[in-house]
Amino acid sequence: MTARTPPDEPQYAVAGNRLSRTAWLAIALAITAVAVIAAAIWASEDPDGLERVAEDLGFVGAGADPGFEVLPDYTLPGLEGVASTIVAGLVGVVVVVGLMLVLGRLLARRRT
Amino acid sequence: MITPLLAAMAPPILTRGDGGLDLHAPDGFLTVPVALIMWGITAVILAVAVGRANRTLDDRAIPLMGVLAAFIFAAQMFNFPVIGGTSGHLLGGVLAAVLLGPWVGTIVMASVIAVQALLFQDGGLVVMGANIFNMGIVGTLGGYYVYRALAGAMGGEARGRVPAAAIAAWMAVVAGAVAMTLQLAASGTTPLEVALPAMLGVHALIGIGEALITAAALGFIAVTRADLFRLRDAGRQVAGRSSAA
Numbered sequence: 001m002t003a004r005t006p007p008d009e010p011q012y013a014v015a016g017n018r019l020s021r022t023a024w025l026a027i028a029l030a031i032t033a034v035a036v037i038a039a040a041i042w043a044s045e046d047p048d049g050l051e052r053v054a055e056d057l058g059f060v061g062a063g064a065d066p067g068f069e070v071l072p073d074y075t076l077p078g079l080e081g082v083a084s085t086i087v088a089g090l091v092g093v094v095v096v097v098g099l100m101l102v103l104g105r106l107l108a109r110r111r112t
Numbered sequence: 113m114i115t116p117l118l119a120a121m122a123p124p125i126l127t128r129g130d131g132g133l134d135l136h137a138p139d140g141f142l143t144v145p146v147a148l149i150m151w152g153i154t155a156v157i158l159a160v161a162v163g164r165a166n167r168t169l170d171d172r173a174i175p176l177m178g179v180l181a182a183f184i185f186a187a188q189m190f191n192f193p194v195i196g197g198t199s200g201h202l203l204g205g206v207l208a209a210v211l212l213g214p215w216v217g218t219i220v221m222a223s224v225i226a227v228q229a230l231l232f233q234d235g236g237l238v239v240m241g242a243n244i245f246n247m248g249i250v251g252t253l254g255g256y257y258v259y260r261a262l263a264g265a266m267g268g269e270a271r272g273r274v275p276a277a278a279i280a281a282w283m284a285v286v287a288g289a290v291a292m293t294l295q296l297a298a299s300g301t302t303p304l305e306v307a308l309p310a311m312l313g314v315h316a317l318i319g320i321g322e323a324l325i326t327a328a329a330l331g332f333i334a335v336t337r338a339d340l341f342r343l344r345d346a347g348r349q350v351a352g353r354s355s356a357a
Binding site for chain 1: 135136137138139140141162165166169170171173174175177178179180181182183185186187189190191192193194196197198199200201216219220223224227228229230231232233234236237289292296301302306307310311314315318335336337338339340347
């Protein structure tokens with residue numbers, strides 16, 4: 001029903017390909033960076049869904065402190081305000097990308 | 113130098129302050145037994161996911177795993193306002209599953225949630241199993257099969273991808289909220305009959321944001337690099353050929 005072309009065909013020529021792979025990766029990562037910056041500037045400080053319910057129903061106090069801090073609440077200790085969140089967010093982006101590349105390589109290894 | 117400029121642009125929102133993220137439970141919301149049971153369930157599912165990924169992950173999908181994890185992480189930082197002084201953010205499980213399949217998608221989601229807890233103190237460590245289950249498994253595994261069923265009913269993925277994913281994404285958020293509520297009730301934190309309507313109401317709205325972002329991301333891929341949609345099943349078909357699974 002799906003694959004009409006061989007799955008491991010080396011060059012995927014698809015009508016929807018308007019960007020080179022490199023350009024696509026660059027744009028996708030740029031969107032990600034913009035999301036981090038936008039989050040640092042504009043993210044709503046209102047309580048989120050669970051937090052709101054926890055406040056309304058009076059169990060928000062049950063939440064315990066983590067007992068350790070690395071980049072608490074998406075900030076870099078020692079840096080203030082928006083810049084702190086941007087740096088912390090970009091660190092997070094780099095960490096998750098690195099983690100995925102390592103995990104991906106470990107998981108895909110045996111097949112190739 | 114750029115900080116005062118950005119600060120000037122910013123509304124009173126300068127730091128994330130107490131902004132725990134939606135559905136990211138801190139430790140203490142669940143009792144230790146409930147948290148440990150959730151850890152056990154999550155560990156078993158993650159073990160299955162690793163086994164499946166080991167057989168089906170195509171190495172050409174690895175860069176997409178990285179980009180997707182980065183996007184989901186960044187998007188989860190962005191709390192959008194919903195009605196009544198409440199906010200929500202993307203979970204991303206359906207997006208990950210549509211692109212990478214339910215098992216690799218689950219691994220991506222679990223990785224993001226683990227990094228959030230370990231590096232950013234967003235979500236507790238004792239309750240991390242529950243957080244991974246609620247935000248990274250229910251909506252990713254369950255959401256994937258809902259998506260496939262809906263897409264099938266719409267005449268296949270090529271035609272139904274975006275609307276099917278949007279509906280599944282909404283359901284994923286609501287299902288995650290229900291799972292969270294059941295764990296809160298099992299922990300005696302809050303009575304189910306009070307918490308369930310409240311959690312459902314809020315997350316039915318947050319789910320609309322989830323559906324819109326999921327649809328936008330898939331729409332973006334459809335017009336820029338539609339071949340990425342094939343990565344999900346690329347390894348599975350190769351594996352199927354050798355093992356006849």
